[in-house]
Amino acid sequence: MCFIALIFKKIFSQDNFSPKKDKKIVKTEKITSVISIDAQLNEEDWSSVQPAKNFYTFEPDNGNLEPKELRTEVKILYNDDAIYIGATLYDNETDKILKEITERDNTGTADLFGVFINGYNDGQQDFQFIVTAANGQVDVNYTESDGEDASWNAIWDSKVKITEYGWVVEMKIPYAALRFPSSVIQTWGINFFREVRRTRQKYTWSPIDNRIRNFSQQAGVLTGIQNIKPPVRLFLIPYTSSYLNSNKQETTFTQKVV
Secondary structure: OOHHHHHOOOOOOOOOOOOOOOOOEEEOEEOOOOOOOOOOOOOHHHHHOOOEOOOEEEEOOOOOEOOHHHOEEEEEEEOOOEEEEEEEEEOOOHHHOOOOOOOOOOOOOOOEEEEEEEOOOOOOEEEEEEEEOOOOEEEEEEEOOOEEEOOOOOOOEEEEEEEOOEEEEEEEEEHHHOOOOOOOEOOEEEEEEEEEOOOOEEEEOOOOOOOOOOOHHHOEEEEOOEOOOOOOOOOOOOOEEEEEEEOOOOEEEEEEEO
16 A cells, blocks of 8 residues: 555544634745755744644544644745745654654655645645655655556655754755646645654644545645746656676676766
């Protein structure tokens, strides 16, 4: 089963969900400085935006507010090339944050944070970017018609830092990894996800009623992005291949870098 499908497995027996009727809104600002992806969030521009906060429990106890000791705050910045996500994930038991190191697209047993972006705000598709507490990356292309494509990979940056109050995630997602219209003023669907693995608690910023099948339609709204252009969607991914041939007569080694 796909990773995101495991996260969002349906629970139809709960009936205590009571989210707000209006969609939650978070506003971003255009940056004036260079943002270093180092999980420090110490650039002045980070202080210019208000955080998305007050997450809801997705599972279990669907619809309850997050506990104060596990609260999450997320800020968003942007420039002409990318959007930047700065997330502060509080945890009063930092020694219990799970951070298993795994290969790409596999979270293992690690704590994680994710952002789900719908550039058309139509409830039909999401680009999902997840970072584990070990700085592992997962990316998924979701459409309402075809479901989740976990084989899709984009080029984006992330950095994680464990702190005395929890952990911090900083992300840079280039526009080449996204889809959005060529409008002067952009309005995107957006949601944030967190999982605390030791307690199996899952939280979302925009409340998700897990009795409703389409999660993208329950996303919040990102405003503030203006005057950006959809880029050429082309990724160049360098790789190295090696071949070793050894026998009694000789040993040859060939390496190719592309």
